[in-house]
Amino acid sequence: MLTRRIIPCLDVKDGNVVKGVQFQNLRPMGDPLELARRHVLGGADELCFLDVTASIEARPLLIDLIRRLSEVVFVPFTIGGGIQSVADARDILRAGADKIGVNTAAVQRPELLRELAEEFGAQCVVLSIDTCSRGETWFVTTHGGRTLTDRPALDWAQQAVDLGAGEILLNAIDTDGQREGFSIGITDAVCRAVTVPVIASGGAGGAEDFVQVFQKTGCSAALAASIFHDGSWTSNRLKEVLRERGIEVRLG
DSSP, X not given: OOOBEEEEEEEEETTEXXXXXXXXXEEEEEOHHHHHHHHHHTTOSOEEEEETTTTTTTOOOOHHHHHHHHHHOOSOEEEESSOOSHXXXXXXXXXXXXXXXXXXXXXXXXXXXXXXXXXXXXXXXXXXXXXXXXXXXXXXXXXXXXXXXXXXXXXXXXXXXXXXXXXXXEEETTTTTTOSOOOHHHHHHHHHHOSSOEEEESOOOSHHHHXXXXXXXXXXXXXXXXXXHTSSOOHHHHHHHHHHTTOOBOOO
């Protein structure tokens, strides 16, 4: 049976953790180092840090923050936002990250995925897809959800895996921050279309939302932010509920 992962996500802006609704109206949530320590102690399987304005501001991630994170985070963690090249990714991995997350730069130049996979291995390359629906089709967005493209998310996921993406982080903007549940339809469709692990993201409000996404889709992990940052849930408490519902997890 597949062991599902729980991943707290820390959106970082100007060195602080922030959270919004549908990628808008960002509000401060705390210090990334302190929140990271809390989430690790709370049983997180992995952590994900996304610099939410790096691509908009055309700047790389703050390497110093990554180095400090590597000193306090003893679970695998992904860094995303503003990665433009193999050199950018190398700097981030050398600073202590385990995986690199790419979005805007890969949409603009898909060959970047192949270059990253060839240099570091597909297991290090996480493609973040920020997607929103228009009618019955979900489309890819870039620049922190601000730019809508005409590329269907499902087609892009398949192409990206062919190029070398080793994991898909699927961010459903429609449900992001709503705490009303994950977008089951698009998550299930992407899981069925690709052969790599898929992380569901966007909309978690409690344990039942995780139960539903794990029962109704083939995602290997689910990611959330607010419910962990504000102390509503810890990963271990959530996992206890999941195990009671027959979902295999790793208790910390």
